[in-house]
Amino acid sequence: MTRRRRCPGWVWFLAGLALTAAAAWFTGCDVGLLWARRDHLADILRRMFPPDWGYFARVWAPLWATVQMSVTGTALGSFLALLTAPLCAAGLGAVPAPVRHILRALVQVLRSFPALILALAATFLFGLGAFAGTAAITLYTFAIMTRLTYDDIDAAPDGAFTALTAMGAPPCRAFFAAVLPRIAPSYLANALYMLETNVRHSAILGYVGAGGVGLLLSEKLSWREYEKVGAILLALFLAVCLVESASACLTAIVTGRRKAGRGLRRAIIAASALLFLACTATVGPPDFAHASLRAVGNMLLGLVRPDWAFFFQGGTGGLGWLLLETAAIALAGTAVGAALSLPLALLGSGRLMPRGAAALFRLIPMAVRSVPFLVYGLVFIRATGPGAFTGVLTIAVCSVGLVTKRFTEAIDGMDMRAWDALAAMGVPALLRVRYALLPQLLPAFGSAVLYRFDVNLREASVLGMVGAGGIGAPLVFAMNRFQWPTAGAIAIGLVLMVWLVDLLSARLQKR
Amino acid sequence: MFLEVEGVSKSYDNGRVRALDGAGFAVAEGQFVSVIGPSGAGKTTLVRILNGSEQCDAGSVVLAGQRLDQARGRAKRSMQKRLGTIYQDFALVENVSALANVLTAAVPDMGFFPAALGLFGPDRRDRARRLLDRVGLADKADTPVQDLSGGQKQRVAIARALMRSPALLLADEPVASLDPVTGRQILELLKDIQRAEGLTVVMNSHNLDFARAFSDRLIGLNAGRVVYDGAADTPDEALTAVYAAAPEAAP
Ligand SMILES: Nc1ncnc2c1ncn2[C@@H]1O[C@H](COP(=O)(O)OP(=O)(O)O)[C@@H](O)[C@H]1O
Ligand SMILES: [Mg+2]
Numbered sequence: 001m002t003r004r005r006r007c008p009g010w011v012w013f014l015a016g017l018a019l020t021a022a023a024a025w026f027t028g029c030d031v032g033l034l035w036a037r038r039d040h041l042a043d044i045l046r047r048m049f050p051p052d053w054g055y056f057a058r059v060w061a062p063l064w065a066t067v068q069m070s071v072t073g074t075a076l077g078s079f080l081a082l083l084t085a086p087l088c089a090a091g092l093g094a095v096p097a098p099v100r101h102i103l104r105a106l107v108q109v110l111r112s113f114p115a116l117i118l119a120l121a122a123t124f125l126f127g128l129g130a131f132a133g134t135a136a137i138t139l140y141t142f143a144i145m146t147r148l149t150y151d152d153i154d155a156a157p158d159g160a161f162t163a164l165t166a167m168g169a170p171p172c173r174a175f176f177a178a179v180l181p182r183i184a185p186s187y188l189a190n191a192l193y194m195l196e197t198n199v200r201h202s203a204i205l206g207y208v209g210a211g212g213v214g215l216l217l218s219e220k221l222s223w224r225e226y227e228k229v230g231a232i233l234l235a236l237f238l239a240v241c242l243v244e245s246a247s248a249c250l251t252a253i254v255t256g257r258r259k260a261g262r263g264l265r266r267a268i269i270a271a272s273a274l275l276f277l278a279c280t281a282t283v284g285p286p287d288f289a290h291a292s293l294r295a296v297g298n299m300l301l302g303l304v305r306p307d308w309a310f311f312f313q314g315g316t317g318g319l320g321w322l323l324l325e326t327a328a329i330a331l332a333g334t335a336v337g338a339a340l341s342l343p344l345a346l347l348g349s350g351r352l353m354p355r356g357a358a359a360l361f362r363l364i365p366m367a368v369r370s371v372p373f374l375v376y377g378l379v380f381i382r383a384t385g386p387g388a389f390t391g392v393l394t395i396a397v398c399s400v401g402l403v404t405k406r407f408t409e410a411i412d413g414m415d416m417r418a419w420d421a422l423a424a425m426g427v428p429a430l431l432r433v434r435y436a437l438l439p440q441l442l443p444a445f446g447s448a449v450l451y452r453f454d455v456n457l458r459e460a461s462v463l464g465m466v467g468a469g470g471i472g473a474p475l476v477f478a479m480n481r482f483q484w485p486t487a488g489a490i491a492i493g494l495v496l497m498v499w500l501v502d503l504l505s506a507r508l509q510k511r
Numbered sequence: 512m513f514l515e516v517e518g519v520s521k522s523y524d525n526g527r528v529r530a531l532d533g534a535g536f537a538v539a540e541g542q543f544v545s546v547i548g549p550s551g552a553g554k555t556t557l558v559r560i561l562n563g564s565e566q567c568d569a570g571s572v573v574l575a576g577q578r579l580d581q582a583r584g585r586a587k588r589s590m591q592k593r594l595g596t597i598y599q600d601f602a603l604v605e606n607v608s609a610l611a612n613v614l615t616a617a618v619p620d621m622g623f624f625p626a627a628l629g630l631f632g633p634d635r636r637d638r639a640r641r642l643l644d645r646v647g648l649a650d651k652a653d654t655p656v657q658d659l660s661g662g663q664k665q666r667v668a669i670a671r672a673l674m675r676s677p678a679l680l681l682a683d684e685p686v687a688s689l690d691p692v693t694g695r696q697i698l699e700l701l702k703d704i705q706r707a708e709g710l711t712v713v714m715n716s717h718n719l720d721f722a723r724a725f726s727d728r729l730i731g732l733n734a735g736r737v738v739y740d741g742a743a744d745t746p747d748e749a750l751t752a753v754y755a756a757a758p759e760a761a762p
Binding site for chain 2: 010415417418420421422423424425426427428430431434435436439440443
């Protein structure tokens, strides 16, 4: 029996480790420096607590704008995605294949941009304020939701749809009757998840003038009024907790894990509609005073006619170098974040810890997650100075929330029967971990880390905005100076990088 | 006797639940014995004590002249190496291949580092493949267990147990989660293997028909006590004590 031997898992593991080490070296990771400056960080934290309670009163209005942008943006973006996804799905044949490929490519392009960059672009069209932020969140949600939804449609069995169209039902009707009910739970769950992340995303949009609590945050941080920063962060934490618990509850209902009667369902739908209307009706109108068709035209022209000289420029100032730095920040940051997440996940698992303690430990990643990532950048920069290392630290800390959550879920979901069976055959404990637990955990850990890496790639590409390295600084600089060909070149570079990483992670996911 | 169980008791929840209450019997080498009894009689607890997963409170378990119940650590593991167990819910690692599951049974015979790195070597791999062939799954060796049917999963579990070349094969309701037709096929396979290899089998079953059809001898358990021990082809009346409501269970 001769068979092709597959490369064993640990070879991949070592390769990943080597790549991560290279990324850490490239970004100048220096734990000694962090340790030497730990007082700076401790000092900032000490000044945030206790927060300036009196300042709370000033926080509510921008906080509401933040929630408003995320609710409206998520709802509109998800709705538009539901209309677009069927056109992108291969199985339905709603549009000819070339059109479908173009649509998919456009969605992929849109998906490459962080919400903050979309918001910055939106401020050029709609002026400063919450309208631009809402538009950015809508676009951002639309891109991600379209992708998730057409993946779901493609994955759903198409027998019923084919049967209905074969009987002469119009494709649209068949879609509503056969496909929509199948994808609805996962669509709604995804939309709720987007709502959670969008609250955090919209909290930083103010940084580029797109409304919400971000403007206040960056202002107070730069004036070093940390007591006020503490107040804003606490308010944000409460808002995030509220949204997350509401969304967790709704997710349980839409995925059928929790039963809800007809009355309750109606009440939830009515309340959601009311919330959406309240949020949408009060979004400030756009301010077209500074926008002109010419400006929009120039912007698009930049994308079509980018600065190829800059695109192909080598050396440390070139686009390739900056993108490499961005990817290295994302990689090293994701790795450090995953390493931090593992002990937190073990502590937060109800399997290993008493229930009360586990619940307490679960608050840590939740609190870490509620702070917008640029805030970490602004805080770390006070300790480690501008540069890629600050970017790595930022990415690492903001990965902790999501990765810990996924790790904890995987640990809680472990099936211990094989563990018992191996014990009964006399397999020692460490090897039981190797053979009964790791096979269950590693795929879940791997996909959590890959997913987070994908997100981090985008976050790393705006870190430059606060001086934490990567492609962000030149991009924002170019946009603010209306250097659209340069911005276009960078945008194309970003799209290519995200696309490449997507392909890679799809390959890895298959393993 | 090959396996001697004497006065084994086990209680849970600080003595509030008596799962086994002085159960005792002996099994000769090469016998196929079925332990029957209603749900909650203590069958699973008995198997868990026989394979060392659980410690009994009192009594003794002697396997081939050695005390299993008093062994600890390495000595206990070296006794456990001579046992194979199959379970009602298969207890396989679902997201790895059938072959990988069978190979896990080779781990106790290997040094730490080869085992940790998964270096099983061609001999063990060939043996695992032959065993999968023996249980009729030659073409499913590389299929993840989660893609197999219930009957196929139990076949993998049998191959895993056989990989240990066990002196004693324990089976805890091996067909209770399968449909009757598949269940009968699995038991026929088990019986086949038992005859061919001269295996000693102790099988739990709440299905009296299956127990009768496949075993040499029945042991009836009720409320943790052995209330019947004898031939498999006994008339139903002889087994009334086995299925009588336990005094504790009466409302
Ligand atoms: N781990 C446990 N903790 C508490 N009670 C248990 C445990 N395992 C078994 N029992 C109790 O012991 C009794 C016998 O259980 P079991 O051996 O599973 O019976 P059977 O397998 O014959 O159905 C039952 O009353 C059961 O509730
Ligand atoms: Mg049982």
